[in-house]
Amino acid sequence: MPPRRIDPIGDESDSDVSIFDDFDESGRGKGKGKGKGIDRNKKDKGKGKAKEQPYAWEASYTRSWDTVQEDEAGSLQGAVADLIARGRRRRLLAPAAAIRRTIIRHLILILDLSSAMMDRDMRPTRFDLMLQYAREFVTEWFDQNPLGQIGVVGMRGGLGERVGEMTGNPQDVLKAISERHKLEPSGEPSLQNAIDMARASMSHLPTHSSREILVVFGSLTTCDPGNIHDTLAECVKDRIRVSVVALAAEMKICREFCDKTGGTFGVALNEGHFKDLLFELIPPPAQRAFARASSGAPANPAADLMLMGFPTRLPETSAAGLCACHSQLRSAGFLCPRCGAKVCDVPTDCDICGLMIVSAPHLARSYHHLFPVKPFQPVMSLEGTQNPSVGCHACAAPFKEQTAGAAGAADGVSPLGRYRCAECHNDFCTECDVFVHDVVHCCPGCGK
Amino acid sequence: MDRASHLSTIVDLSPAQWTLSGSAPKERHSLDLQSFLSQLLIFLNSHVACKDQNTLAIFGALPGRSVMLYPSTTQAAGSNSADANTYRPFKVLDSTVIDSLSKQVEALDASETEAPVGLVGALTKALCYINRVAALATENDQTVAVDPRILILSVSPDQSASYIPIMNSIFSAQKLKVTIDVCKVYGPDSVFLQQAAHLTGGSYIHLDRPDALLQYLTMSFLPPPSIRQLLAVPTQDKVDFRAACFCHKRIVDIGFVCSVCLSIFCQPVPVCSTCRTKFPIKTLQRLNAARPTILTSAATPTSGNASTFPSSTTNRVATTNGNGPNPNGVR
Numbered sequence: 113m114p115p116r117r118i119d120p121i122g123d124e125s126d127s128d129v130s131i132f133d134d135f136d137e138s139g140r141g142k143g144k145g146k147g148k149g150i151d152r153n154k155k156d157k158g159k160g161k162a163k164e165q166p167y168a169w170e171a172s173y174t175r176s177w178d179t180v181q182e183d184e185a186g187s188l189q190g191a192v193a194d195l196i197a198r199g200r201r202r203r204l205l206a207p208a209a210a211i212r213r214t215i216i217r218h219l220i221l222i223l224d225l226s227s228a229m230m231d232r233d234m235r236p237t238r239f240d241l242m243l244q245y246a247r248e249f250v251t252e253w254f255d256q257n258p259l260g261q262i263g264v265v266g267m268r269g270g271l272g273e274r275v276g277e278m279t280g281n282p283q284d285v286l287k288a289i290s291e292r293h294k295l296e297p298s299g300e301p302s303l304q305n306a307i308d309m310a311r312a313s314m315s316h317l318p319t320h321s322s323r324e325i326l327v328v329f330g331s332l333t334t335c336d337p338g339n340i341h342d343t344l345a346e347c348v349k350d351r352i353r354v355s356v357v358a359l360a361a362e363m364k365i366c367r368e369f370c371d372k373t374g375g376t377f378g379v380a381l382n383e384g385h386f387k388d389l390l391f392e393l394i395p396p397p398a399q400r401a402f403a404r405a406s407s408g409a410p411a412n413p414a415a416d417l418m419l420m421g422f423p424t425r426l427p428e429t430s431a432a433g434l435c436a437c438h439s440q441l442r443s444a445g446f447l448c449p450r451c452g453a454k455v456c457d458v459p460t461d462c463d464i465c466g467l468m469i470v471s472a473p474h475l476a477r478s479y480h481h482l483f484p485v486k487p488f489q490p491v492m493s494l495e496g497t498q499n500p501s502v503g504c505h506a507c508a509a510p511f512k513e514q515t516a517g518a519a520g521a522a523d524g525v526s527p528l529g530r531y532r533c534a535e536c537h538n539d540f541c542t543e544c545d546v547f548v549h550d551v552v553h554c555c556p557g558c559g560k
Numbered sequence: 561m562d563r564a565s566h567l568s569t570i571v572d573l574s575p576a577q578w579t580l581s582g583s584a585p586k587e588r589h590s591l592d593l594q595s596f597l598s599q600l601l602i603f604l605n606s607h608v609a610c611k612d613q614n615t616l617a618i619f620g621a622l623p624g625r626s627v628m629l630y631p632s633t634t635q636a637a638g639s640n641s642a643d644a645n646t647y648r649p650f651k652v653l654d655s656t657v658i659d660s661l662s663k664q665v666e667a668l669d670a671s672e673t674e675a676p677v678g679l680v681g682a683l684t685k686a687l688c689y690i691n692r693v694a695a696l697a698t699e700n701d702q703t704v705a706v707d708p709r710i711l712i713l714s715v716s717p718d719q720s721a722s723y724i725p726i727m728n729s730i731f732s733a734q735k736l737k738v739t740i741d742v743c744k745v746y747g748p749d750s751v752f753l754q755q756a757a758h759l760t761g762g763s764y765i766h767l768d769r770p771d772a773l774l775q776y777l778t779m780s781f782l783p784p785p786s787i788r789q790l791l792a793v794p795t796q797d798k799v800d801f802r803a804a805c806f807c808h809k810r811i812v813d814i815g816f817v818c819s820v821c822l823s824i825f826c827q828p829v830p831v832c833s834t835c836r837t838k839f840p841i842k843t844l845q846r847l848n849a850a851r852p853t854i855l856t857s858a859a860t861p862t863s864g865n866a867s868t869f870p871s872s873t874t875n876r877v878a879t880t881n882g883n884g885p886n887p888n889g890v891r
């Protein structure tokens with residue numbers, strides 16, 4: 113459900129004012145300047161229908177259900193095919209070469225625990241929804257950033273509150289945000305206090321890892337002890353990337369934080385959009401622009417070569433021995449490849465020789481970012497193909513025969529449902545095309 | 561076994577490895593392709609017989625490529641010569657597999673018999689097939705066959721070049737909730753397949769007596785994973801979490817890892833070959849200085865003073881601290 117809609121007002125310039133009246137009542141005018149600028153820019157003057165015009169931050173978001181339209185026969189098939197086509201095109205646009213990403217990530221998740229979170233404009237409440245999505249976010253985040261670490265900070269009563277220490281274990285993070293009664297919202301939030309706390313807990317990190325802050329902000333005010341712009345300057349200096357997902361409306365200071373530190377800013381329009389905004393922040397970010405700008409210097413300061421050991425895992429049935437980390441008698445564990453010491457869990461630093469021990473699959477989880485499968489080319493007709501295959505090379509589902517006309521031949525979509533790998537020239541069905549690129553990341557024909 | 565289960569079998573058909581396996585001395589309980597296939601077909605028949613709705617797919621990994629052997633798109637409809645003594649599904653299965661197999665083997669070029677088998681292709685095909693079957697089932701509102709699984713019957717050694725594709729397949733299997741079982745019929749243990757079984761909750765079994773293949777198969781791999789929790793299935797011994805380096809495709813236990821893209825190298829390199837990142841000279845010197853120590857400490861596992869070394873002040877020997885004030889961190 114969108115938060116608020118502009119009242120139907122004929123005159124555009126009036127509609128701007130109405131937004132700010134609205135803000136001034138509830139938000140003490142925090143978002144004023146910025147919102148105005150954007151709203152003006154995005155106005156579709158040709159239409160002149162202000163009642164069609166959503167908030168500025170809504171403009172970039174098209175609801176997928178708005179665009180779905182039934183065809184004459186009342187079927188959704190055409191619309192669904194169109195959606196798939198759009199997904200394909202987006203993939204084609206993505207750069208084919210491996211992009212640099214910061215894979216060892218450190219993230220502080222700042223959760224708004226102020227009384228504004230008890231608002232029911234998102235079901236059941238903003239607070240409950242935030243906790244639920246935060247849990248899903250953490251799970252998925254660790255799935256894609258296996259060597260990353262997350263810490264959690266809460267904002268309530270005008271203070272920053274450490275909810276969970278920075279840790280690489282998803283279970284610890286989930287536990288920290290699962291105790292609902294300990295997080296009960298109250299008071300005002302303080303953006304400055306929370307960001308300062310987050311910054312302090314990341315100050316010791318090595319230079320090659322990324323430092324990120326993600327703020328979920330439900331309030332329209334922040335109650336700060338000092339000048340928040342000083343905090344912003346510190347963040348820029350420390351190369352901390354701040355992203356904000358706002359639940360109410362755009363605030364100037366939030367956008368400024370995101371713009372100046374290279375983060376992203378978004379205002380959630382409804383439950384689904386809120387989740388989308390959060391989940392967009394999960395994939396490892398391409399290394400930040402200014403890091404690249406400074407790479408005119410001989411070496412990227414953030415890059416380094418690290419020594420890592422890949423352990424052997426001992427089964428439960430092996431002979432028991434003392435572990436190096438807790439001095440407990442255990443049978444299961446991992447053996448350090450350099451000194452042979454036994455540790456309970458990986459990833460960790462060996463307590464004896466200091467080698468960083470990671471299991472190789474941890475690293476491998478991120479390799480599909482490095483070697484993406486080249487997009488398959490849609491086959492438009494079978495002319496010029498000798499002995500076209502009868503079925504999909506991967507799942508053996510038979511292809512459809514030549515369809516007459518094929519009106520829905522949007523670009524990037526094969527009327528035959530055939531997609532061909534440029535390397536091995538095998539044909540794949542739509543289903544497998546999507547599956548290969550989104551999940552397997554490896555062509556079944558050529559293994560690349 | 562109250563719900564149907566799906567089994568995708570991947571058969572490693574490397575001619576070279578099967579010749580070696582078949583020609584091993586009898587007292588080593590060798591197994592040749594002929595008896596392997598007959599035992600395998602009995603196992604597959606019993607899977608089909610367990611429950612009416614059980615489904616089966618068979619993929620062959622041949623030198624340099626992979627094929628789907630069953631269900632074949634060109635279903636041998638002509639071979640309907642009903643045999644009064646055989647249950648029809650068994651007959652169809654057996655003849656389809658044997659037919660497509662002999663077709664594939666005939667098509668093999670003598671020159672390519674040494675080529676490594678297309679295990680990755682077979683594995684990804686099996687995953688695509690399971691993905692489609694699951695999608696079809698949800699579309700038609702059927703109950704999806706519970707715990708789909710993949711059984712790999714392997715005879716070839718690891719190809720370290722396929723490390724990344726195999727790992728990617730393992731993660732997709734995890735996403736699809738597919739269990740990967742591995743039966744190593746011949747040859748040395750496979751590091752990658754051990755990890756595959758471990759990460760997907762399957763079993764990895766190295767056959768001590770390959771000639772008793774059928775018994776291993778029925779006892780360990782016939783019951784679907786949900787039932788196996790109640791059984792004492794042979795568990796995996798050690799799991800090797802080693803990886804293959806990107807530069808020489810060598811399997812390493814200590815590697816040098818690029819902090820930007822996590823590429824693994826077996827020796828310090830000045831520039832990452834994957835993402836073109838240049839590494840600081842300081843790091844290279846430090847790592848090169850540390851290398852001889854690695855080799856010696858690997859040779860002599862426990863040095864007396866190691867245990868008295870307080871963990872809190874442990875030198876981070878050339879690990880994460882890129883700007884660490886510790887250029888020669890090793891004692």
Ligand SMILES: [Zn+2]
Pocket residue numbers: 435436437438439440455456
């Ligand atoms: Zn321990």
Ligand SMILES: [Zn+2]
Pocket residue numbers: 448449450451452453462463464465466467
């Ligand atoms: Zn060690």
Ligand SMILES: [Zn+2]
Pocket residue numbers: 504505506507508509540541542543544545688692
């Ligand atoms: Zn397909």
Ligand SMILES: [Zn+2]
Pocket residue numbers: 533534535536537538555556557558559560
């Ligand atoms: Zn291909």
Ligand SMILES: [Zn+2]
Pocket residue numbers: 805806807808809810825826827
């Ligand atoms: Zn190498």
Ligand SMILES: [Zn+2]
Pocket residue numbers: 818819820821822823832833834835836837
């Ligand atoms: Zn790299």
